[in-house]
Amino acid sequence: MTNAEAFEQAANVLVGGVDSPVRAWKAVGGTPRFFVRGEGAYLEDVEGRRYVDYVCSWGPMILGHGRPEVVEAVCETARKTLSFGAPSPLETELAERIRSFFPTMEKIRFVTSGTEATMTALRLARGTTGRPLVVKFAGCYHGHHDGMLVAAGSGALTLGTPDSPGVPEEVARCTLVLPYNDIEAVETAFQKQGREIAAVIVEPWAGNMGLVPPLPGFLESLREITSRHGALLVFDEVITGFRPAEGGVQQKMGLTPDLTCLGKIIGGGLPVGAVGGRGEIMNHLAPLGPVYQAGTLAGNPVAMASGLATLEVLSRSDLRRQLDHQAAFFETGLVETARHCGIPLSVTRLGSVLGLFFSSSLPRNLDEVRATKANLYPAFFHGMAERGHLFAPSAFEATFVSLAHDEKILRSTLDAAREVFASLAERRA
Numbered sequence: 024m025t026n027a028e029a030f031e032q033a034a035n036v037l038v039g040g041v042d043s044p045v046r047a048w049k050a051v052g053g054t055p056r057f058f059v060r061g062e063g064a065y066l067e068d069v070e071g072r073r074y075v076d077y078v079c080s081w082g083p084m085i086l087g088h089g090r091p092e093v094v095e096a097v098c099e100t101a102r103k104t105l106s107f108g109a110p111s112p113l114e115t116e117l118a119e120r121i122r123s124f125f126p127t128m129e130k131i132r133f134v135t136s137g138t139e140a141t142m143t144a145l146r147l148a149r150g151t152t153g154r155p156l157v158v159k160f161a162g163c164y165h166g167h168h169d170g171m172l173v174a175a176g177s178g179a180l181t182l183g184t185p186d187s188p189g190v191p192e193e194v195a196r197c198t199l200v201l202p203y204n205d206i207e208a209v210e211t212a213f214q215k216q217g218r219e220i221a222a223v224i225v226e227p228w229a230g231n232m233g234l235v236p237p238l239p240g241f242l243e244s245l246r247e248i249t250s251r252h253g254a255l256l257v258f259d260e261v262i263t264g265f266r267p268a269e270g271g272v273q274q275k276m277g278l279t280p281d282l283t284c285l286g287k288i289i290g291g292g293l294p295v296g297a298v299g300g301r302g303e304i305m306n307h308l309a310p311l312g313p314v315y316q317a318g319t320l321a322g323n324p325v326a327m328a329s330g331l332a333t334l335e336v337l338s339r340s341d342l343r344r345q346l347d348h349q350a351a352f353f354e355t356g357l358v359e360t361a362r363h364c365g366i367p368l369s370v371t372r373l374g375s376v377l378g379l380f381f382s383s384s385l386p387r388n389l390d391e392v393r394a395t396k397a398n399l400y401p402a403f404f405h406g407m408a409e410r411g412h413l414f415a416p417s418a419f420e421a422t423f424v425s426l427a428h429d430e431k432i433l434r435s436t437l438d439a440a441r442e443v444f445a446s447l448a449e450r451r452a
């Protein structure tokens with residue numbers, strides 16, 4: 024079977040042939056690859072072609088595909104159960120392990136996706152404060168529930184308009200969208216409506232518009248302003264968790280959010296999300312409190328085992344150093360290769376996640392990301408894919424390096440990148 028045949032068959036029964044829109048390659052064009060196997064840094068498609076994988080399932084595969092400790096743990100647990108629908112000690116074990124990395128997550132609730140984690144965090148924030156509004160930043164992605172599918176309007180303080188049909192105006196209006204890294208806009212919003220704002224939710228490094236770092240003082244100011252106004256600060260570390268340090272950006276920067284959302288890595292490739300924070304806030308959740316939240320497969324034992332095994336490996340400091348070293352090598356290599364070819368490329372990096380921007384300066388917010396030469400990306404993407412190196416099928420997604428991406432593999436990608444950058448430079452000339 025070819026990829027084209029697989030896609031055509033899929034499109035007969037699955038909407039657009041995929042179960043998540045970016046997978047359809049709309050932003051870069053062409054036929055998405057259909058995969059049958061993952062091994063270390065590689066994916067194999069239905070045609071038997073192998074690719075070095077820089078998507079890593081959008082983050083969870085931080086150890087690479089088929090890491091033996093994780094596969095063993097999953098198989099061993101699966102032989103005992105696939106699901107209890109009742110408590111198991113594995114949930115306690117994973118929660119304790121997460122809390123040892125994220126001490127601000129005193130109490131934890133497991134869910135099955137990052138979307139559910141942020142949805143629960145915001146319901147909890149509203150339920151605890153009794154306030155209706157939530158502040159988010161343009162270009163930050165917090166999953167696909169109604170209130171978060173709201174993009175920026177013009178101006179600093181814009182009442183949200185829905186990003187998708189099906190999101191009622193009434194719901195969108197409860198989300199204030201502000202520019203990332205713009206603390207004055209946050210001050211203004213709180214001056215005007217501080218008594219109605221339940222929470223500010225933020226990706227402490229924005230990982231869904233490439234990878235945009237916070238300006239010095241931005242996160243600290245968010246902490247100060249929310250505290251002053253009695254609103255909660257929610258860190259969405261679904262991407263950043265375990266990247267710069269075991270305890271995410273909050274550990275690295277010594278910050279204390281009220282609530283933290285995790286996902287992706289904590290399931291090691293199986294569906295898991297988590298929300299956690301101070302006990303006095305978390306205890307508002309059912310069964311202790313009135314804020315309702317539930318899940319048939321929440322805390323699924325096989326997913327817990329996968330997450331535990333993943334975090335176990337990640338807690339080894341020698342391996343974390345190795346991962347960081349590999350990612351740094353790749354970052355330097357990409358920048359130098361592009362410079363050599365005369366291609367404007369700026370790279371950001373948080374541990375093992377990278378942002379690639381076709382621009383000579385680093386963007387600080389969504390407008391500046393949009394102003395980069397993202398139109399070079401589809402040609403870069405296809406040039407790399409033809410050579411067996413698969414990046415995210417959109418200019419605005421992050422690039423992920425796993426423990427399985429050793430220097431030899433990274434070097435082969437840099438060799439391919441040199442050819443592709445050279446052809447991009449020719450085309451631009």
Ligand SMILES: *Cc1c(COP(=O)(O)O)cnc(C)c1O
Pocket residue numbers: 135136137138139141164165166167226230231259260261262286287296
């Ligand atoms: C991926 C992501 C989510 C949503 O997680 P899903 O598991 O896809 O629902 C939320 N927040 C951030 C920062 C993410 O990157």
